[in-house]
Amino acid sequence: MDRISVAGGNYIFRVLRSDPFLGAGPNVMEAAAVATPLSSSKVAGSQKPSASPSASPSPSPSRLWRPAAQRNMRNQWSKLLSSKDRWASAASEGRSHATSLVNAYLNQSYMPAMDLGALKDMPRIRQKACEKLARKQDMYGKLLVSSYKNMVLAVAELIKSARSIRCYLKGPIASPLAKFGENPEHENDLGDGGGIPVFSSFSISQFENLAQELVDMFVSELSLKRFLVVELLSIRHVEGQGQIGRLKWSDELYTGEFQDLTIANLLSKDYIEPTLPHISGQNPCRLSTKGDYLLSSDVLKVYLTAWISDVNIDTTRISDIFTIVEAETQIKLS
Secondary structure, eight states: OEEEEETTEEEEEEEEOOOTTTOOOOOEEEEEEEOOOOOHHHHHHHOOOOOOOOOOOOOOHHHHHHHHHHHHHHHHHHHHHHHHHHHHHHHHHHHHHHHHHHHHHHHHHHGGGOOOGGGGGSTTHHHHHHHHHHHHHHHHHHHHHHHHHHHHHHHHHHHHHHTTOOEEEOSSTTOSOEEESSOOSSTTOOSSGGGOOSSSSOOHHHHHHHHHHHHHHHHHHHHHHHHHHHHHHHOOEETTTEEOOOOOTTSOSSTTHHHHHHHTTOEETTTTEEOOOOOTTSOOOOOOOOSSOOOOHHHHHHHHHHHHHTTTOOHHHHHHHHHHHHHHHTSOOO
16 A cells, blocks of 8 residues: 555555556555545645735825825915916006007097197197097007907916816826826716815815806906906097997907807807807896997996906905915915
């Protein structure tokens, strides 16, 4: 008999060799008996432990999301503040150009009755003065359009930053990389970290609400500013005729304006023209289609006052919003 050790027990096998009288044949091995199992110490000694690396736990998605979301939040609010300042600078320049444009127009209208003193006998003096004032008016009109364009771009930047507050993970859920923006890579990723606070208490949605409040103010004011620009660009004076060459609300004030207004959601899809201006909390106004009425000096003063007032922008509330964000993010934006 031969003894063969098998893990877990000691087995004895009897080899039945071929009978010489029956001729040569294959050896036959059959299990004869099962002996008592080997001791555990021997079994353990006969086996080598397998070296399998321990799997380290993956960091939770919130741990990966929060630092990236905090960086993105600070960046976007810094951009919102920068866009607000760009608007303020463009609006201030626009006010100066609008005032100069109105003065040039009014001086032309006053020229026929103006007392020129000793200059009155100079040939064509009034006509030359009016031509020079008309050139100034055209120049200030172009500068006004440039300032208006800067305001449009500032609002577009405001909207872009407000829409980029959410933070979406890039690649696998446990990846240390993160992507900022509107488009998620995972179906169930809302970009808000599941509603957890980004810093101490405010969630993504609360920051978005504050940003949208800012955007709504400037979008409404931009529409009103456009109305004022259209009105001021429409005034042209010809002696004996008054105002001529009135612009239409559907006219593009600069190349690519309507494309920029689409970003601000200020372009009507039904009529392919800018949406009508309105005061916050009120319905849009109705614009007159007449092109032959005159703008008196009193009306022009009202237009300039409306420009200066920023009637749709609550500066106190804007200051409060940025103060709240600075306290929550623990950084000084300005």
